[in-house]
Amino acid sequence: MTNFAGGYAGRILYVDLTDGSIEKRPFDRDFALRYVGGRGISSRILYDELEPGMDSFSPDNRLILATGPLNGTPTPSASRLVVASKSPLTGGLGDASAGGYWAPELKYAGFDAIVVRGRSPEPVYLWIEDGEVRIRPGKHLWGQRIHDTSQLLKEEIGDDDIHVCAIGPGGENLVRYACVVTDEEGVAGRCGIGAVMGSKRLKAVVVRGTLDVGIADPARFKQAVDAYRETLVGEVWTDVLRKLGTPNLVAHRQKLGIWGAKNFQKATIEGWEKISGETFRERFLIKAMGCMGCMVRCRRYSAIQEGPLSPTFTKGPEYDTINALGAKTYVIDPAIILRAHHLCDEYGIDEQTAGSSIAMAMELYERGLLKKEETDGIDLTFGNGEALLHFIEKIPFRKGLGDLLAEGTKIMGERLGAGYYAIHVKGLEVDASDPRSLVTRALTYSVATRGSCHLRGFPYIDEFIKPEEAEAHFGTASVSRLDAIEGKGRMVAWSENWITIANLLGLCIFAWYRSRSFPMLIRRGQELASETFSAATGLPMTGEKLLRCGERVYNLEKLFNLREGFGRASDYPPLRFFEEPLSDGPGKGAKLSRDDYDRLLDEYYEARGWDKETGVPTPDKLKSLDLL
Amino acid sequence: MAKQRIGYFEDSQDPEAMCSRCRMCELICAFHHHQVGNPRRGRIRVIVLGRGEDIPVTCLNCEDPPCLKICPTGALHRLQPEGMVTVNPDSCIGCAMCVNVCPVGAVTIDPVEGTASKCDLCQGDPQCVLYCPAKVLRLTDTEHQAHFRRKGYARSLIAATQDR
Numbered sequence: 001m002t003n004f005a006g007g008y009a010g011r012i013l014y015v016d017l018t019d020g021s022i023e024k025r026p027f028d029r030d031f032a033l034r035y036v037g038g039r040g041i042s043s044r045i046l047y048d049e050l051e052p053g054m055d056s057f058s059p060d061n062r063l064i065l066a067t068g069p070l071n072g073t074p075t076p077s078a079s080r081l082v083v084a085s086k087s088p089l090t091g092g093l094g095d096a097s098a099g100g101y102w103a104p105e106l107k108y109a110g111f112d113a114i115v116v117r118g119r120s121p122e123p124v125y126l127w128i129e130d131g132e133v134r135i136r137p138g139k140h141l142w143g144q145r146i147h148d149t150s151q152l153l154k155e156e157i158g159d160d161d162i163h164v165c166a167i168g169p170g171g172e173n174l175v176r177y178a179c180v181v182t183d184e185e186g187v188a189g190r191c192g193i194g195a196v197m198g199s200k201r202l203k204a205v206v207v208r209g210t211l212d213v214g215i216a217d218p219a220r221f222k223q224a225v226d227a228y229r230e231t232l233v234g235e236v237w238t239d240v241l242r243k244l245g246t247p248n249l250v251a252h253r254q255k256l257g258i259w260g261a262k263n264f265q266k267a268t269i270e271g272w273e274k275i276s277g278e279t280f281r282e283r284f285l286i287k288a289m290g291c292m293g294c295m296v297r298c299r300r301y302s303a304i305q306e307g308p309l310s311p312t313f314t315k316g317p318e319y320d321t322i323n324a325l326g327a328k329t330y331v332i333d334p335a336i337i338l339r340a341h342h343l344c345d346e347y348g349i350d351e352q353t354a355g356s357s358i359a360m361a362m363e364l365y366e367r368g369l370l371k372k373e374e375t376d377g378i379d380l381t382f383g384n385g386e387a388l389l390h391f392i393e394k395i396p397f398r399k400g401l402g403d404l405l406a407e408g409t410k411i412m413g414e415r416l417g418a419g420y421y422a423i424h425v426k427g428l429e430v431d432a433s434d435p436r437s438l439v440t441r442a443l444t445y446s447v448a449t450r451g452s453c454h455l456r457g458f459p460y461i462d463e464f465i466k467p468e469e470a471e472a473h474f475g476t477a478s479v480s481r482l483d484a485i486e487g488k489g490r491m492v493a494w495s496e497n498w499i500t501i502a503n504l505l506g507l508c509i510f511a512w513y514r515s516r517s518f519p520m521l522i523r524r525g526q527e528l529a530s531e532t533f534s535a536a537t538g539l540p541m542t543g544e545k546l547l548r549c550g551e552r553v554y555n556l557e558k559l560f561n562l563r564e565g566f567g568r569a570s571d572y573p574p575l576r577f578f579e580e581p582l583s584d585g586p587g588k589g590a591k592l593s594r595d596d597y598d599r600l601l602d603e604y605y606e607a608r609g610w611d612k613e614t615g616v617p618t619p620d621k622l623k624s625l626d627l628l
Numbered sequence: 629m630a631k632q633r634i635g636y637f638e639d640s641q642d643p644e645a646m647c648s649r650c651r652m653c654e655l656i657c658a659f660h661h662h663q664v665g666n667p668r669r670g671r672i673r674v675i676v677l678g679r680g681e682d683i684p685v686t687c688l689n690c691e692d693p694p695c696l697k698i699c700p701t702g703a704l705h706r707l708q709p710e711g712m713v714t715v716n717p718d719s720c721i722g723c724a725m726c727v728n729v730c731p732v733g734a735v736t737i738d739p740v741e742g743t744a745s746k747c748d749l750c751q752g753d754p755q756c757v758l759y760c761p762a763k764v765l766r767l768t769d770t771e772h773q774a775h776f777r778r779k780g781y782a783r784s785l786i787a788a789t790q791d792r
Binding site for chain 1: 643644646648649650651652655656658659662663664665666667668669676679680739740759761762
């Protein structure tokens with residue numbers, strides 16, 4: 001029996017790989033009401049259990065795999081897994097999330113989360129079935145790529161209906177941005193959690209389960225799910241996602257001129273149609289895929305079936321694939337981008353930091369700061385697709401220049417004395433878009449608690465919120481004006497708390513959180529989310545309380561980062577965005593103004609209840625969140 | 629009326645009209661019958677073959693059902709000649725002979741209750757059909773399915789003619 005009428009599996013698994021001990025602890029009801037699940041579990045445990053200043057590759061670092069209370073229920077798009085550690089890329093709080101099928105399966109196998117510490121003397125994998133846990137030898141899997149690892153495990157266990165969460169050679173060889181891959185397709189990419197898994201010599205976690213995830217109030221639950229389904233009818237954003245996936249954003253980036261092409265030296269791309277969502281659909285798409293229970297189906301399944309790069313079968317691409325491996329390196333060739341993406345997933349390295357690191361090296365090469373003898377004799381210029389593929393094969397094994405590229409841009413900058421060209425915040429490379437002409441986006445990317453991230457807040461609200469809604473919700477109608485600054489700090493802070501709710505519950509932010517109607521953000525992200533949570537778990541919850549849980553977790557992450565030395569200065573965008581104006585496109589000439597950014601950051605800190613000088617949460621704020 | 633069953637109606641020309649492996653059919657089936665989240669209690673399963681090939685599989689409602697014939701206790705029975713074979717859990721002993729003989733693997737032993745479990749068409753309102761986002765599952769009968777196949781074949785003939 002567990003502490004819950006439904007939703008939660010009710011147990012957390014603790015594994016120490018140094019001595020091979022296994023402990024199953026009950027999941028606490030009061031903890032669930034305060035931290036819910038997912039990022040709430042991982043951030044609290046990291047804050048509580050890690051000594052400040054610890055080396056990320058120390059055996060004492062934790063690898064946490066966490067689900068939310070809605071994973072495993074028929075809640076649509078409740079597919080997301082959170083993986084977390086102290087990040088070897090940033091030295092701060094690190095987490096990443098993956099869709100697919102693995103998080104629900106962990107619940108069916110009897111656990112809400114797994115916390116791994118220690119370091120095994122030899123490579124191992126974990127095999128978890130219906131509450132039983134075994135640590136098994138994994139030496140024969142070490143060195144294998146993701147697909148082969150999965151196949152070997154299926155043969156060994158004698159069942160292909162198992163779910164595998166694994167690292168590739170990238171994680172084994174401590175590439176600082178190695179990813180964790182679930183079921184060969186669901187990639188938890190950022191922050192290098194796969195390298196922490198590799199440092200523990202844990203090759204994979206394999207799960208199979210037949211246990212029920214209970215639903216406390218089935219009739220109420222069904223009502224909530226059906227109400228959510230109704231909100232999808234006529235939702236333009238979900239229609240676009242189904243048709244083109246996230247690559248629909250390619251046209252948008254071009255239109256606004258906010259590509260960070262050529263390592264953020266170019267805002268638009270000549271011949272961008274070659275890498276548009278439409279092109280990928282026409283040339284490579286096999287079908288639209290859905291993660292567990294998804295009604296939106298933005299995931300792509302694609303194949304290259306002719307030419308020198310065939311056969312390549314892969315999920316994806318995402319918009320961020322195209323941005324990192326295409327725009328940043330200026331390899332405007334869709335087949336090469338798709339192939340490079342496939343290789344990143346197979347070797348288990350984050351394509352975003354991989355693309356960013358190679359793009360930075362390209363700029364350094366073109367500027368003469370890297371010589372040909374340092375680049376394995378390769379002409380490492382922008383647009384060189386062969387060089388891109390070459391180094392994606394070298395990085396996972398740290399061979400040649402791949403050894404330096406495997407460190408990520410921040411360390412590359414330090415080693416080469418070229419930090420200006422390392423486009424990151426807190427050590428995590430800027431993804432998504434170039435925010436020089438959009439200061440609110442710059443703020444969102446820069447204050448994010450895992451380093452630069454476009455998924456930890458929702459700065460686009462000012463594009464569609466109505467003046468009266470802005471007045472009512474943020475205290476000023478100016479939030480509805482694109483060019484205004486006033487109120488935007490409050491908007492970003494609110495959006496971070498709000499979007500964190502998805503990461504606590506296990507929901508996908510694309511299916512649940514994306515809309516261009518402000519009332520719909522509240523309807524899905526707070527009302528329906530809390531209603532579904534209550535119906536599934538039997539625990540009391542409201543949209544406002546969930547928002548407080550989001551805020552609590554966000555503050556805890558801030559405290560973790562402050563302890564690691566990330567103060568106000570770490571909440572600033574890269575210097576390049578203040579120094580160099582956009583060279584082309586509709587935003588030509590735009591650069592960030594230090595005054596504007598300071599004002600915005602002040603307002604953001606004020607909205608958060610954090611000290612303006614230091615970024616430290618005030619005692620009043622911590623008290624109000626029960627964190628003191 | 630011909631015998632009804634759940635049919636899979638994909639359109640191989642339309643990437644949005646194929647099984648997208650969301651497994652909502654499994655989830656909603658288990659929820660409808662047992663009020664829990666547990667796809668291994670679903671009576672329809674998505675089979676993953678790799679390279680983007682995924683197909684939902686469930687009971688074919690055979691004319692001459694081996695599961696019914698082999699059941700030693702009469703737990704599997706048919707109320708109407710055209711109706712789905714259903715399970716009476718009270719008389720099922722969980723011997724799994726039905727599982728052994730079903731040619732498509734549509735009968736399982738429920739992992740929680742230990743008795744035979746199979747599609748019952750939700751008393752005429754199949755939830756998998758209702759919730760399938762790709763709309764590739766339909767309540768159908770053999771005549772409808774043959775008609776759908778004939779249309780696909782006819783389209784390929786037209787395409788072949790136009791290619792020439």
